[in-house]
Amino acid sequence: xxxxxxxxxxxxxxxxxxxxxxxxxxxxxxxxxxxxxxxxxxxxxxxxxxxxxxxxxxxxxxxxxxxxxxxxxxxxxxxxxxxxxxxxxxxxxxxxxxxxxxxxxxxxxxxxxxxxxxxxx
Amino acid sequence: xxxxxxxxxxxxxxxxxxxxxxxxxxxxxxxxxxxxxxxxxxxxxxxxxxxxxxxxxxxxxxxxxxxxxxxxxxxxxxxxxxxxxxxxxxxxxxxxxxxxxxxxxxxxxxxxxxxxxxxxxxxxxxxxxxxxxxxxxxxxxxxxxxxxxxxxxxxxxxxxxxxxxxxxxxxxxxxxxxxxxxxxxxxxxxxxxxxxxxxxxxxxxxxxxxxxxxxxxxxxxxxxxxxxxxxxxxxxxxxxxxxxxxxxxxxxxxxxxxxxxxxxxxxxxxxxxxxxxxxxxxxxxxxxxxxxxxxxxxxxxxxxxxxxxxxxxxxxxxxxxxxxxxxxxxxxx
Numbered sequence: 001x002x003x004x005x006x007x008x009x010x011x012x013x014x015x016x017x018x019x020x021x022x023x024x025x026x027x028x029x030x031x032x033x034x035x036x037x038x039x040x041x042x043x044x045x046x047x048x049x050x051x052x053x054x055x056x057x058x059x060x061x062x063x064x065x066x067x068x069x070x071x072x073x074x075x076x077x078x079x080x081x082x083x084x085x086x087x088x089x090x091x092x093x094x095x096x097x098x099x100x101x102x103x104x105x106x107x108x109x110x111x112x113x114x115x116x117x118x119x120x121x
Numbered sequence: 122x123x124x125x126x127x128x129x130x131x132x133x134x135x136x137x138x139x140x141x142x143x144x145x146x147x148x149x150x151x152x153x154x155x156x157x158x159x160x161x162x163x164x165x166x167x168x169x170x171x172x173x174x175x176x177x178x179x180x181x182x183x184x185x186x187x188x189x190x191x192x193x194x195x196x197x198x199x200x201x202x203x204x205x206x207x208x209x210x211x212x213x214x215x216x217x218x219x220x221x222x223x224x225x226x227x228x229x230x231x232x233x234x235x236x237x238x239x240x241x242x243x244x245x246x247x248x249x250x251x252x253x254x255x256x257x258x259x260x261x262x263x264x265x266x267x268x269x270x271x272x273x274x275x276x277x278x279x280x281x282x283x284x285x286x287x288x289x290x291x292x293x294x295x296x297x298x299x300x301x302x303x304x305x306x307x308x309x310x311x312x313x314x315x316x317x318x319x320x321x322x323x324x325x326x327x328x329x330x331x332x333x334x335x336x337x338x339x340x341x342x343x344x345x346x347x348x349x350x351x352x353x354x355x356x357x358x359x360x361x362x363x364x365x366x367x368x369x370x371x372x373x374x375x376x377x378x379x380x381x382x383x384x385x386x387x388x389x390x391x392x393x394x395x396x397x398x399x400x401x402x403x404x405x406x407x408x409x410x411x412x413x414x415x416x417x418x419x420x421x422x423x424x425x426x427x428x429x430x431x432x433x434x435x436x437x438x439x440x441x442x443x444x445x446x447x448x449x450x451x452x453x454x
Contacts, residue, residue, distance in 0.1 A: 002156045004238070026156040026238075036409035040348045041418045045340065046153075053409045057355075060323025061409070064330060064347040066340060081320060089327070 001111035003027050005069050005092060008048055011106050012071055012096035017083055021092045025068050029115025030107050032100055036061045043067070047115035050103055054078035059085045059093075067091065073100045154279050155272075160242055161235035163275030164256045164265035170195045171204050173223035177212040180204050180222055193255040194226045198262040200255055202226030232257050235264045239272050298373050308336075308371040314357040314380075316364040319408060326351035329369045329378075336371060342444065346376055349422040349440050352415040353380045356438075359405050361385070365435075378423070378440040387430035394420075394428070 005025040009016060016023060031043045032050035036057055039049060045066035051058055054076050062070050070086070071094045072078065078093065086093045096103055108114070171180050171192045183192060184206060191205030201223070208225040212218055217225075233242045233254040242254060246269055256265040298306055310332060312325035330347035338346070350367065357365040357380055365382030387393050394416055401411025420426050423440040430436035 002152075002240075004156075026153065028153075034409055035412050035414075037352070037412045037414035037418055039409075040352065041414060041421065045344060051409075055408050056320060057322055057408055057410070060327060060351065063327060064323070064344070064351045066344050 001113065003107070003110065003112045005048070007110070008069070008071070008107060008112070009094055011110055012094060012098060012103050014071060014094035014096040017072075017077065017093040017095055018087055018091075020087055021090060023069075023092050025092065027068055027112070029113040030104065031067075031114070031116045032104050033116075040065055042116050044115040044117065048107075048112075050100060050107075052076060052100065054082055056081045056085050058082065059089060059091055062091050063089045069094065071096050071103065073098060073103055150283065151276060151280065154276050155240040155243060156238045158239040158275055158279060159235065160233045160237045160239060160256055160267055161264065163239060163271045164233075164235070164267040165271060166265040168193060168255075168263065168266045170263065171222050171226075172196065173201055173226070174221050176219050176221060177209055177225060178218040181209050181218065184209070191253075193263055193266065194222055195263050200230065200232065200257050200261055200263040202228045203230060203255065230255065233267055234258070239275065242267055243269075243272060306372065310369040310371075312354075312367045314354055314364050314367050316358060316361045318358055318364075322355055322358050323351055325367050326354045329367075332369070333371070333376070338444075342376075342442070345422040346378065346442055349419045349442075350378050352419050353378065353438055353440065355410055356380065356415055357382055359401060359410060361436075374444050376442040376444060378442070380438045381435065383435040384433065386432040386434050386436055387428075388432045390428055390430060 005023045005027055008014070008027060009023060026046075027048045028046040029044065029048075030050060031039065031047050033039045034052050036053070039061050043049075043065050046068055048069045048071060049058070049062050049067045050071045050073060052073050054072055055078070058070060058078075059082055069092045073096055075095055075097045077095055083093060098106070169183065169187050169189060169192050171183060171194045173194055173196050180192070184190065191203060193200055194202040194204050204222055204226040208227065212220060212225050231245060231249050231251060231254060233245065233256045235256050235258055245251070245254060253266055253268045255263055256267050258264050310329065312328070314325060315321075326347055329350045330343050333343045333346055334340075350369070354367050357367065361382040362384045363382070365380055368379045368381075370377040370379075392398055395413070396417045397413040399411050399413035405411035416426075416428070419440060424443050425441040427439045428436070
């Protein structure tokens, strides 16, 4: 089942770090990783990325792999460069106080599919 | 028939050919649209309504003159009920056509919200077996009415719109390659990548991906090239002594990405192609790279990868991607 990003924001008790970007976005699935190469190798487009990393490479990775949004776990806040690139590339950033397991569990329970499979779609 | 000719899809599979990537893409797009399109974008906004105090005979007249089978009942702008032909029949049986609408209207309302995705309404239609839904805003004010037909029409219009945009985009692209006549036209984009410049890591790949999309590559092709370029760009940043050059060459039927650097070079090429083999520092690993998957990822994304290196001299990585016939401008010009 697809999920609106606004619903993901509310389930993750998240704070939107890019208020200038539209969050009425349709998300097809979820993927979590702290290893950017894993994200590039094992993800499918149009998903949300859950990660504990906050450097600008995370946004670049998300952009290359066609992610639609990024949620930073455990209340992490990225540096300014990360936010700037995200705004420029139109990838909304959210900071959630939850841990990776809790957050993935909530989204999965609410019907969001895993997009971690190695689909070439 | 030429016996050496391979059978066509139709000959091989009859009428029911398997789904191709392109079909899957189209289906995906319609599904996507059902989430992207909002009820307010497809609903009919001009609705014929009844008021709670009008007599049932008035409703009968209203339905007859407009040739409809039911109407929402609004008090001011607020939706309070629905009245249908069935309710009129009930009133007729009791000879109560002069009674007010609110006595016979149905107040158990199933509605759609104007900000809902169209897919929500599709679910409601399926679950409740209804033919039309009144559309309200957050204050329960009536904004319109939606039928299954409205949804189909809305999605078809959106698909048509997409298609037109795609056509315009392709036209623009085909211009670039078709207006310039040569025996072999190649567009070359070159990027200088600095060693250790993590902050800008990915900028060049980002430009490459955008350029390909602008040239008419579909999302899938742009994603493959983007990922390969990005891994290669990060390799230059992480592993070279003085940086290197990332190059994109676009031709009508193929895309070539390559990186060149002048050191330090790779001693054992077989080793670096092993998944998980890494010489990256902790700093690099903290950034989510250096897991020894870069070249493996690149191999997955491209059709052909060649790695050539000598210690002390440098490394050249060439990645070739064949452009599927219907993307870029390689279709008949």
